[in-house]
Amino acid sequence: MSQVIHHDEHYDPEGSKIGMWLFIFTELLLFGGLFIVYSVYRYMNPDAFHLAAEELNTTVGALNTVILLISSMTIAMSTTALQKKQKATTIVLLEITFMLALIFLVNKYFEWGVKFDHGIFPGSEFMKAEMSQGEVLFFGLYFVMTGLHALHIIAGLVIMGFALARVQKGTVHADRPSLLENAGLYWHLVDLIWIFLFPLFYLIT
Amino acid sequence: MENEKHHIVPYRIYAIILLLLLLLTFLSIAITNIELGAFTVAGALLLASIKSSLVLVYFMHLKFDKAYIQIMVGLVILLFIAVVLVTFFDYYFR
Numbered sequence: 001m002s003q004v005i006h007h008d009e010h011y012d013p014e015g016s017k018i019g020m021w022l023f024i025f026t027e028l029l030l031f032g033g034l035f036i037v038y039s040v041y042r043y044m045n046p047d048a049f050h051l052a053a054e055e056l057n058t059t060v061g062a063l064n065t066v067i068l069l070i071s072s073m074t075i076a077m078s079t080t081a082l083q084k085k086q087k088a089t090t091i092v093l094l095e096i097t098f099m100l101a102l103i104f105l106v107n108k109y110f111e112w113g114v115k116f117d118h119g120i121f122p123g124s125e126f127m128k129a130e131m132s133q134g135e136v137l138f139f140g141l142y143f144v145m146t147g148l149h150a151l152h153i154i155a156g157l158v159i160m161g162f163a164l165a166r167v168q169k170g171t172v173h174a175d176r177p178s179l180l181e182n183a184g185l186y187w188h189l190v191d192l193i194w195i196f197l198f199p200l201f202y203l204i205t
Numbered sequence: 206m207e208n209e210k211h212h213i214v215p216y217r218i219y220a221i222i223l224l225l226l227l228l229l230t231f232l233s234i235a236i237t238n239i240e241l242g243a244f245t246v247a248g249a250l251l252l253a254s255i256k257s258s259l260v261l262v263y264f265m266h267l268k269f270d271k272a273y274i275q276i277m278v279g280l281v282i283l284l285f286i287a288v289v290l291v292t293f294f295d296y297y298f299r
Contacts, residue, residue, distance in 0.1 A: 021274060025281045032285045036292050043296060058234065065230050073223040076214070076264045083213045181266075188264045195256045198230075199249035203237040 016178040020185050027152075031193050034145050038200060041137045048134020053205040055120070056142070060111045061202035064104050065194065071100035072191040075160070075184045085174045087167065094164045094180075097187065101157050108150050115139075142201055149197060152190045159183045212269040222263045229256050 042049045078093035119126030122143055127136050163183040166172040172179045233252040237245050262268045267275050 017270075017274070021277065025277070028281060029285065032288070036289055039289070040292060040296055043293075062230065062234060066227065069223060069226045069230065072226075072260065072264050073219050076219045077216050080214055080216055080219070185265055188260055191264070192257050192260050195260065196253050199233055199237065199253050203233060203249050204246050205237070 011176055011178070013176075013178045013181075016182060017185075020182040024185060024189050027189055027193075031145070031148075031196075034141070034148070035196065035200070038141050038145070041134070041141065045132075045134025045137060048132045049138050050205055052131075052135040052138035052142075053201065055115075055118075056202050057111060057114070058202050060107055061198050064107050065198045067100050067104050067107070068191045068194050071097045071104075072188055074100070075187045079177060079181055079184050082167065082172070082177050082180055083174050087170075087173075090167055090180070091164065094160060094167065098157060098160050098164070101153055101160070101187075105150060105153055108146070108153075112143075145197060146201070149190070149193055152193070156183075156187050156190050159186055212266075214263070214266070214269070218263060222259055226256055226259060229259075 074093045075097040078090045078097065081087075081089040081093055115121065119130075120139055121127075122140060127139065131139075160183055163172060163180045166179055229252050233249050236248045236252075239245075241248065261278065267278060
């Protein structure tokens with residue numbers, strides 16, 4: 001332990017980890033609240049939710065689930081690679097994670113696009129005219145929750161971009177892995193939320 | 206175990222967890238295709254809970270973290286479950 005204190009080199013891995021977890025708790029409760037709204041409305045409109053859920057494409061949902069699960073593994077592996085001082089592997093694994101996240105968003109774009117083409121989007125005249133209150137609620141929740149989740153994917157991409165740049169520059173390395181570890185924690189959170197979104201919207205019909 | 210020393214999780218563990226997660230995903234697609242009534246929702250949520258514990262414990266390193274972080278995560282989950290229960294008691298007995 002050096003006695004010299006460099007302020008610009010302050011590094012507190014445990015503090016960073018606690019901070020990240022506290023932030024994750026707020027995120028869990030944010031989505032948790034939305035899940036409760038979903039459950040209550042489902043309880044009050046079982047038939048409408050059943051009908052509306054049939055509209056969703058399970059194949060696209062399943063594909064996105066697989067993509068997110070694989071990306072969660074690759075970012076977890078990149079932390080291992082960093083600790084093993086395998087810089088090139090770390091970078092490749094991070095890049096794969098980044099690409100998988102982009103593919104997820106592209107799928108989401110097409111999935112939402114099909115819904116828009118069918119006249120299903122917030123405030124659409126078609127929905128007001130053709131659908132029951134319960135179905136409108138289902139699609140409202142669908143767009144808000146998968147949309148908020150997609151925003152988290154975009155935030156995850158930005159964080160991964162920073163981690164990638166810092167690993168390349170060499171300021172994130174085996175002895176200072178916090179940024180990459182926290183990027184990983186955030187990405188797993190995004191995965192965690194999708195693990196519940198997928199069955200609730202796509203599977204339970 | 207000390208501050209500075211990090212537990213390095215082997216690649217193999219992550220690959221095994223991914224395989225389990227994929228297996229559980231396909232299992233949940235399979236069981237929701239069968240008409241089980243109320244059990245469909247319960248089954249899907251149970252499988253999702255197992256999947257999320259795998260992610261929390263292995264991918265998010267909780268298994269290798271200090272006890273206080275594990276306890277905090279547990280408390281947040283309990284808080285969420287409590288809020289769900291209170292909300293449903295309210296709606297159920299209205």
